Amino acid sequence: SSPLFLQKGACVWVPDPEAVWVSAQLLQDFKPGDGLLLLKLGDVQHPVSVPSDLPPLGNPDILEGENDLTSLSFLHEPAVLHNLRVRFLDYNSIYTYCGIVLVAINPYEQLPIYGEEVVDAYSGQDMADMEPHIFSVAEEAYRTMIREKKNQSIIISGESGSGKTVSAKFTMRYFAVVGGASQQTSVEERVLATNPIMEAIGNAKTTRNDNSSRFGKYIEIGFGHQGNIIGANMRTYLLEKSRVVFQAQEERNYHIFYQLCASCDLPEMKGLKLDAAEQFRYTNQGGRTWIPGTEDALELERVRNAFTVLGKGSWPHGGAVSHLSRAGLCVSLQGEDLSLLLFSKLLGVERAQMAHWLCHRRLAVAGETLVKPMSGQQASEARDALAKHVYGQLFSWTVGQLNAALRAQRGAPVSFIGVLDIYGFETFDRNSFEQFCINYANEKLQQQFNLHVFQLEQEEYVREGLPWSRIEFSDNQPCIALIEGPLGLLDLLDEECRMPKGSDESWARKLYDQHLNHHPSPHFSKPRMSSTAFIVSHFADTVRTRPIRMPGGALSLSGLNSSIPNGSLRSGKRAHREHKLTVGFQKSPQRTFRVLLQIVKVLTLYTPHSDFEERVTLNFIRTVQRLLKERADGQPRQLLLDVHRFFPVTFSYQPPPLLRADQLTIPDSLKVSFLRRV
Numbered sequence: 001s002s003p004l005f006l007q008k009g010a011c012v013w014v015p016d017p018e019a020v021w022v023s024a025q026l027l028q029d030f031k032p033g034d035g036l037l038l039l040k041l042g043d044v045q046h047p048v049s050v051p052s053d054l055p056p057l058g059n060p061d062i063l064e065g066e067n068d069l070t071s072l073s074f075l076h077e078p079a080v081l082h083n084l085r086v087r088f089l090d091y092n093s094i095y096t097y098c099g100i101v102l103v104a105i106n107p108y109e110q111l112p113i114y115g116e117e118v119v120d121a122y123s124g125q126d127m128a129d130m131e132p133h134i135f136s137v138a139e140e141a142y143r144t145m146i147r148e149k150k151n152q153s154i155i156i157s158g159e160s161g162s163g164k165t166v167s168a169k170f171t172m173r174y175f176a177v178v179g180g181a182s183q184q185t186s187v188e189e190r191v192l193a194t195n196p197i198m199e200a201i202g203n204a205k206t207t208r209n210d211n212s213s214r215f216g217k218y219i220e221i222g223f224g225h226q227g228n229i230i231g232a233n234m235r236t237y238l239l240e241k242s243r244v245v246f247q248a249q250e251e252r253n254y255h256i257f258y259q260l261c262a263s264c265d266l267p268e269m270k271g272l273k274l275d276a277a278e279q280f281r282y283t284n285q286g287g288r289t290w291i292p293g294t295e296d297a298l299e300l301e302r303v304r305n306a307f308t309v310l311g312k313g314s315w316p317h318g319g320a321v322s323h324l325s326r327a328g329l330c331v332s333l334q335g336e337d338l339s340l341l342l343f344s345k346l347l348g349v350e351r352a353q354m355a356h357w358l359c360h361r362r363l364a365v366a367g368e369t370l371v372k373p374m375s376g377q378q379a380s381e382a383r384d385a386l387a388k389h390v391y392g393q394l395f396s397w398t399v400g401q402l403n404a405a406l407r408a409q410r411g412a413p414v415s416f417i418g419v420l421d422i423y424g425f426e427t428f429d430r431n432s433f434e435q436f437c438i439n440y441a442n443e444k445l446q447q448q449f450n451l452h453v454f455q456l457e458q459e460e461y462v463r464e465g466l467p468w469s470r471i472e473f474s475d476n477q478p479c480i481a482l483i484e485g486p487l488g489l490l491d492l493l494d495e496e497c498r499m500p501k502g503s504d505e506s507w508a509r510k511l512y513d514q515h516l517n518h519h520p521s522p523h524f525s526k527p528r529m530s531s532t533a534f535i536v537s538h539f540a541d542t543v544r545t546r547p548i549r550m551p552g553g554a555l556s557l558s559g560l561n562s563s564i565p566n567g568s569l570r571s572g573k574r575a576h577r578e579h580k581l582t583v584g585f586q587k588s589p590q591r592t593f594r595v596l597l598q599i600v601k602v603l604t605l606y607t608p609h610s611d612f613e614e615r616v617t618l619n620f621i622r623t624v625q626r627l628l629k630e631r632a633d634g635q636p637r638q639l640l641l642d643v644h645r646f647f648p649v650t651f652s653y654q655p656p657p658l659l660r661a662d663q664l665t666i667p668d669s670l671k672v673s674f675l676r677r678v
């Protein structure tokens with residue numbers, strides 16, 4: 001808590017638009033009721049009015065660079081950031097403790113701190129005696145498991161690209177060394193061999209991370225009586241299946257597709273009749289299909305070697321992955337299409353049947369079964385749904401195969417250490433069902449953390465009669481109840497999926513009725529401008545979600561839909577509304593950027609009707625892209641003016657009922673060339 005009086009010379013932190021927080025010094029004593037602080041910021045005197053709270057106070061110099069944040073006298077955002085920064089820049093240390101939590105900063109360079117000699121140095125040592133390190137956390141889990149014969153878990157969380165997977169791999173490597181056996185292709189080697197395989201089928205290039213895990217993973221490493229690894233088991237969560245059929249600009253599909261395409265000339269791959277990744281819609285939507293510094297063909301080699309270590313025979317033997325790649329790459333609805341032929345052949349289904357059921361659906365009406373042709377839009381969605389399903393099944397199948405290879409051979413493990421590597425909390429401009437699930441998972445993890453760190457700890461103090469004044473912590477149960485409780489978001493979603501004519505609108509209406517009108521929840525609200533979106537106030541942030549459903553009740557995932565505002569540009573009325581919004585956003589530059597980006601994204605998905613239209617569209621996209629790049633120097637309003645100057649029709653551009661690129665009437669060749677040129 002803040003002291004009541006501050007002496008001249010005391011340090012405080014003040015918010016800064018550039019540096020986030022800057023340190024300032026008090027130029028005169030301050031006492032409650034003064035209402036004004038006189039600060040020295042750099043060389044400038046700065047009177048700051050104090051409405052209610054004092055600014056966060058600076059810590060004494062002696063605590064600068066402490067290796068445990070809990071030893072700071074004042075623990076608040078600026079103190080945490082400053083301490084981490086000092087440790088990173090001045091002490092070259094990427095790790096800092098915060099009690100039992102290890103905070104890691106991604107150095108984005110190889111540091112010489114993970115060698116065997118470092119493992120040896122941490123092995124057998126107490127956490128409190130050692131500098132913070134991921135090995136120290138692993139050692140603590142290992143020792144506690146052995147000493148107390150209790151299973152342990154390490155939870156690794158953080159935003160995309162923060163280093164979760166790398167950290168998980170280091171903990172696994174640590175266990176492999178300290179719990180290792182001597183024989184070749186031992187189980188710890190097999191545990192490590194799962195990494196390249198899982199990365200090939202579950203990781204992809206995103207704009208934030210060239211090797212981003214698009215699934216959550218929990219691996220339980222089982223130990224025997226002697227503390228040696230005897231088996232492992234892996235569970236996966238929330239694979240981002242939408243990526244199989246759609247990739248945003250600069251992103252890629254799962255690595256395995258590109259690895260197979262890059263190896264298509266190998267004799268054993270010939271039967272798959274693959275081609276360059278640029279040739280397939282499911283692999284070329286992000287633009288560039290290669291990652292600088294990565295050789296996809298070599299990566300496939302690593303994957304195949306890993307399969308060998310796991311005793312799963314040669315790669316083509318794990319042939320279903322190849323099938324799926326083909327499924328992902330080739331599903332197409334043109335009847336005579338070679339891709340459809342290959343896809344059907346590889347999956348072992350009859351081509352004519354496949355073509356028929358991709359374009360028709362069965363309806364049960366009054367006890368009778370009718371077969372109805374689907375629209376082009378529906379059929380392409382059905383094709384995408386099939387590709388996602390095949391990939392999802394194959395992913396689960398592969399995990400099952402790996403688990404079989406990791407299963408303990410001699411007796412059951414006596415204890416285990418679990419390592420959870422899962423997406424951190426996510427909020428984007430447009431959040432879909434995936435973000436909703438990820439944030440729900442994080443809400444549950446946070447609850448677990450609260451329970452562990454605050455509640456159980458305090459209960460133990462009280463039980464042992466230690467003098468202790470209870471610390472209040474914010475309990476996130478109400479937010480969890482909103483999601484998973486009776487008549488909660490998931491309950492109502494289930495109900496909506498069972499309705500024959502369920503829709504986003506009607507689901508959202510039910511949510512508003514229940515959580516705004518009948519039983520208002522402080523964690524739920526409705527955005528002003530939408531009747532399909534809702535806002536959940538999570539512990540970390542408020543997130544606006546707009547799920548869009550696919551036919552058949554399956555919720556669509558972010559990808560494709562996130563690029564199409566409301567999925568509705570073909571509706572003139574809605575297009576007009578988007579247009580009005582755009583103009584309305586002029587007062588809010590940040591939103592304007594987002595809308596411009598959105599327009600660019602949408603336009604890249606559209607097929608122009610004429611050369612002229614294509615030229616106009618491309619011109620617009622290039623102009624906006626260039627200006628968006630230039631906006632880095634923070635001239636948002638200028639950007640808006642520039643857009644008008646360079647491209648005066650921007651905001652009066654009323655798209656005629658344009659066709660989406662994936663509509664069937666448009667030949668693939670045109671789509672590919674258009675997308676490539678964009």
Ligand SMILES: Nc1ncnc2c1ncn2[C@@H]1O[C@H](COP(=O)(O)OP(=O)(O)OP(=O)(O)O)[C@@H](O)[C@H]1O
Pocket residue numbers: 106107108109110111158159160161162163164165166167209211212213214423424
């Ligand atoms: N400790 C580290 N030392 C060196 N480089 C690191 C370290 N941690 C992460 N990196 C670098 O950062 C990149 C991203 O890390 P990683 O893939 O582990 O992130 P992530 O949090 O798992 O991201 P995502 O959620 O997207 O999967 C790595 O490929 C690596 O180059």
